[in-house]
Amino acid sequence: MAVDVEKILRPVDNDFPPFPPKYMTLSNGDDLVIRQIGREEVPDVLKYVEPLLHVERDFYDIVAARVYSELLAYYRYRIQDEYVLVAQVNGELVAVVNGRFVNKDVGMSLHTLGLRRGLRIGAHAFATKMEYHIDVCGQKEVLIVAESPIGFRRWMIEYKLEKRFEVPHELGGCPSWALTKDLFDRARGTLVIGRRPVPEKAMQKAMEAILPPTDPPRKPIHPMAAARALYDQTGTAVMAQGWALEGRK
Amino acid sequence: MRDVYVIGIGITSFTRLEYPLTEIACYPAMLAMKDCGLRTIEQVYVANMGGCRLNHQAGLASAVVDNLGLCPAGAETIENGPASGASAVKQAFLGVASGMYDVAMAIGAERMREVNNLEATEFVATLTHPMAEFLYGVTLPSLAGMFTRLYMDKYGVTSRHLAMVAKKNHDNALLNEFAHVREPITIEGILDSPEASTNNPFVADPLRYYDCCPVSDGGACLILASKEVAQKVKRPKVRLAGIGQATDTQAVMEREEPTDLLAVRRAAAKSMEMAGVKPKDVNVAELHDAFTILEIVESEECGFFKKGEGHKALEQGLTTLKGKLPINPSGGLKAKGHPVGATGVGQAHEIVHQLRGEAGKRQVAGAKVGFTCNFGGFGNNVVCMTFIRED
Numbered sequence: 001m002a003v004d005v006e007k008i009l010r011p012v013d014n015d016f017p018p019f020p021p022k023y024m025t026l027s028n029g030d031d032l033v034i035r036q037i038g039r040e041e042v043p044d045v046l047k048y049v050e051p052l053l054h055v056e057r058d059f060y061d062i063v064a065a066r067v068y069s070e071l072l073a074y075y076r077y078r079i080q081d082e083y084v085l086v087a088q089v090n091g092e093l094v095a096v097v098n099g100r101f102v103n104k105d106v107g108m109s110l111h112t113l114g115l116r117r118g119l120r121i122g123a124h125a126f127a128t129k130m131e132y133h134i135d136v137c138g139q140k141e142v143l144i145v146a147e148s149p150i151g152f153r154r155w156m157i158e159y160k161l162e163k164r165f166e167v168p169h170e171l172g173g174c175p176s177w178a179l180t181k182d183l184f185d186r187a188r189g190t191l192v193i194g195r196r197p198v199p200e201k202a203m204q205k206a207m208e209a210i211l212p213p214t215d216p217p218r219k220p221i222h223p224m225a226a227a228r229a230l231y232d233q234t235g236t237a238v239m240a241q242g243w244a245l246e247g248r249k
Numbered sequence: 250m251r252d253v254y255v256i257g258i259g260i261t262s263f264t265r266l267e268y269p270l271t272e273i274a275c276y277p278a279m280l281a282m283k284d285c286g287l288r289t290i291e292q293v294y295v296a297n298m299g300g301c302r303l304n305h306q307a308g309l310a311s312a313v314v315d316n317l318g319l320c321p322a323g324a325e326t327i328e329n330g331p332a333s334g335a336s337a338v339k340q341a342f343l344g345v346a347s348g349m350y351d352v353a354m355a356i357g358a359e360r361m362r363e364v365n366n367l368e369a370t371e372f373v374a375t376l377t378h379p380m381a382e383f384l385y386g387v388t389l390p391s392l393a394g395m396f397t398r399l400y401m402d403k404y405g406v407t408s409r410h411l412a413m414v415a416k417k418n419h420d421n422a423l424l425n426e427f428a429h430v431r432e433p434i435t436i437e438g439i440l441d442s443p444e445a446s447t448n449n450p451f452v453a454d455p456l457r458y459y460d461c462c463p464v465s466d467g468g469a470c471l472i473l474a475s476k477e478v479a480q481k482v483k484r485p486k487v488r489l490a491g492i493g494q495a496t497d498t499q500a501v502m503e504r505e506e507p508t509d510l511l512a513v514r515r516a517a518a519k520s521m522e523m524a525g526v527k528p529k530d531v532n533v534a535e536l537h538d539a540f541t542i543l544e545i546v547e548s549e550e551c552g553f554f555k556k557g558e559g560h561k562a563l564e565q566g567l568t569t570l571k572g573k574l575p576i577n578p579s580g581g582l583k584a585k586g587h588p589v590g591a592t593g594v595g596q597a598h599e600i601v602h603q604l605r606g607e608a609g610k611r612q613v614a615g616a617k618v619g620f621t622c623n624f625g626g627f628g629n630n631v632v633c634m635t636f637i638r639e640d
Contacts, residue, residue: 025442027449027459029435118432120448193447 011080016101019085019132022194023202026119030089033198033206034128037084042075044210045086048093048115055219059148060113066147066171067111070098082110085132087125089116091211095125099133099142107133107142108170109179112151115213123154127192134184143176145169158191159183250346254479255487255601255636257285257472263429263586263595265362266466270297270304271312274358277470278317281354285472285482291350292323296337296357297590298330299372304360313356330376331539332625333357334469334593335632339492341473351475357591358468369464373589376626378500390461392501392627393540394453399508400542401455404557408455412440413563414541415459415583421570422580424611429465429586460541465586469594471601485605491526491635493519499629510550512631513622517551520620524635528552531635532616533603534574535596537624538581544568547622548576551633570611578603578611593623597634604638 021035037045049071052064073079079100087095094116099109109129114122133139143164146152155161156177165175184192198206259280266273274295282288295310306312310324329336334357341353361369374388382392400406416436422428439449439459449457479486495515498504504511521527528551536551538544545559553574554562562568568576579585579599582592600619602608619636 024444025438025448026444027435027438028433029438029442118430190447190450193444195443 010077013081014101016081016083016137019083019136020196021198021203021206022128022196023198024124024194026089026121028119031199031202032087032089032094032121032124033202034085034087034125034194035198035203035206037086037210039075041086041210042071042084045084045093045096046071046075048210048212048216049096049113052113052115052217055217057217057219058150060217063111063113063147067096067098067113070110071096074098083132085125085129086210087121087128088206088210091205091209092116093210093213095121097125097129099129101137101139102143105140107137107139109133109142109144110171115216117215117217123158123191124194126155127187128194130179130184131192134179134181141178141180143167143169143178145171145174145176147171155179159187251348252476253342253345253473253489254476255471255489255597256352256474256479256482256484257281257283257287258470258598258601259284260427260469260595260598261467262427263465263467263588263591266360270300270306270309270358270360271316273360273466273468274309274313274356275316277358277468278313278354278356281470281472285474285484287352287472287474287478287482290319290322290352290354290472292341292344292353293317293319294325294327294337294340294353294355296327296329296333296355296594297359298328298333299359299361299589300326302372302375303363303369309358328590329630329632330625331373331537331587331589332593332623332630332632333590334595335597335621335623335634336494336593338471338473338489338594338597338634339494339632341471342489342492345473345475351478352472353474354470354472355594356468356470357588357594359588359590360466361464361588362466366464381500381502388453389539389627390453390456393461393542394456396501396507396627397455397460397540397542400546403508404560406542406545406560408457409436409440410545410560410563411456411460411541412436414538414544415439417563417569418538418544418577418581418583418585421578421611422584424609425580425585428580428584429463429467430580430584434459456540456542462539462582462587465588467586467588467591467595469591469598471594471597486639487601487604488637488639489634490637491520491522491524492632493517493521493523494630494632495519496631497629499626501627508546510546510628510631512628513547513550513624513633514552516631516633517620517622520633520635521552524618524637526618526635526637531574531618531620533578533600533613534576534620534622535579535599536576536581536622537592537596538577538583539587539624541583543624544576544581544583547624551620551622570613575613578608578613593621593632596621596623597636600634600636604636
């Protein structure tokens with residue numbers, strides 16, 4: 001008798017309510033729309049995450065690599081109870097956040113990846129993810145870790161997260177921190193904002209297509225490159241020697 | 250005194266620079282030497298405020314001259330709080346004007362982002378009065394907050410005026426490739442939308458996030474020379490025509506009228522008098538807008554507008570790039586950035602750039618007279634400079 005291995009490998013998702021889209025106005029006046037995507041839209045997101053694998057700055061490389069694998073696992077049915085939210089400005093992808101449900105009461109925050117820096121876009125996307133766990137799905141707490149110092153400041157410090165160090169997080173087994181409903185309630189109106197329903201035009205634009213990020217994070221160009229080419233940073237005056245050899249004063 | 254000209258300029262991006270402080274100081278110096286084509290510098294002044302405390306680097310000027318291959322040139326580090334930059338330019342000016350040197354260099358360099366924002370704020374707060382202010386937890390944002398509240402009550406400045414300064418300077422910074430914060434903002438996004446209080450939270454009421462300058466790393470350099478040397482350099486002739494410096498009480502509370510910035514008023518007047526110009530002659534100005542309120546108040550104290558009417562000039566658009574007196578075309582400290590020791594040199598760099606007609610998309614048309622105000626402490630040590638283009 002033939003065995004359908006795929007049925008064995010593929011986890012069965014539990015029922016959780018869908019995330020109702022929301023929007024907010026950014027400091028530059030643009031409206032940020034945050035919505036949930038299904039598997040069919042994952043390939044569009046993957047192609048914009050992939051270039052960040054090579055950005056050695058603020059841990060973008062490791063976060064992008066992990067997000068890529070998590071999205072792929074979601075797309076190929078190799079992770080249980082995962083969801084993906086995208087943040088868009090005029091259709092442009094500016095952030096991706098994802099997580100999963102450990103059980104009815106506990107959530108596991110996976111990643112927050114900003115594809116445009118500044119404007120608190122990543123912070124808004126993270127807050128929305130927490131709203132999904134606590135308000136929409138009625139969970140009691142969400143387990144969180146940060147890979148970058150920026151994430152640590154944004155989550156652990158701004159939300160005053162509680163330690164759950166006895167619980168290893170799914171990301172590398174690192175000690176977990178937790179956002180409880182009580183902590184979330186305290187952040188309402190300050191860190192957690194946004195409006196519903198999303199205006200029809202903005203929602204339509206977001207649903208039309210996931211457009212590429214126009215100003216994604218890039219590996220910084222060495223601002224001293226020209227200087228380094230001319231002199232040795234250790235302090236030996238190679239530059240002056242060069243000029244002397246050229247006969248310049 | 251001899252006439253003194255700016256013959257070379259250089260600058261780094263004002264941003265987070267993950268390179269040694271010495272390198273941040275050397276890079277703009279090399280650009281400035283390249284700009285004027287001169288390699289022989291007799292004296293180097295390096296402005297820096299936090300090297301010892303933030304970067305474990307003392308004697309910065311000695312390191313810089315060695316790195317630049319300028320030994321045995323004289324070298325001194327200048328520390329005068331956030332006005333260190335203009336003080337270094339002043340020293341270079343005096344050296345050349347007195348005839349002691351023909352060519353002197355003023356560099357400003359700072360690396361503040363080596364520490365976190367809380368430590369950086371605490372570091373800057375060390376320039377407050379140690380017993381009357383610092384001891385009680387006073388920081389520069391808190392002083393500026395109290396000052397802003399008084400100014401609002403007395404002269405009718407509102408949060409909308411402050412937001413207008415921020416927007417103007419952010420718009421200008423979008424045109425400046427060296428600016429730290431190149432991010433467009435709208436009044437709706439930072440003041441009017443339901444999300445504005447999160448986008449733009451209070452830092453020190455009534456000052457909000459977008460009313461405060463960022464913590465920046467960066468460096469800038471000016472090379473000053475005598476007329477004889479300047480004539481040999483094939484660059485537009487910009488003369489440093491006037492320098493004025495004035496001080497005020499260290500503790501703000503000891504001032505008779507805390508909403509008056511007397512040191513700014515006196516330094517600006519001295520600078521313009523020395524240059525032989527009046528405020529109405531100035532075509533472009535870089536003012537020390539570490540907080541948005543300061544641009545408004547300094548524009549009054551420098552004599553550009555009547556006391557209490559700076560915000561009205563702002564409403565009329567007089568200080569925009571296309572206005573009658575463009576202020577902070579670089580983006581100012583607000584958006585270009587504020588690496589404290591480098592700021593004064595950076596302001597002068599922008600004005601020379603403007604007077605040379607090389608500022609690209611943010612060029613102030615026909616600028617002949619430029620002005621800078623570098624504000625130390627909370628207005629307790631101010632250095633102003635007036636530059637004139639000579640055709």
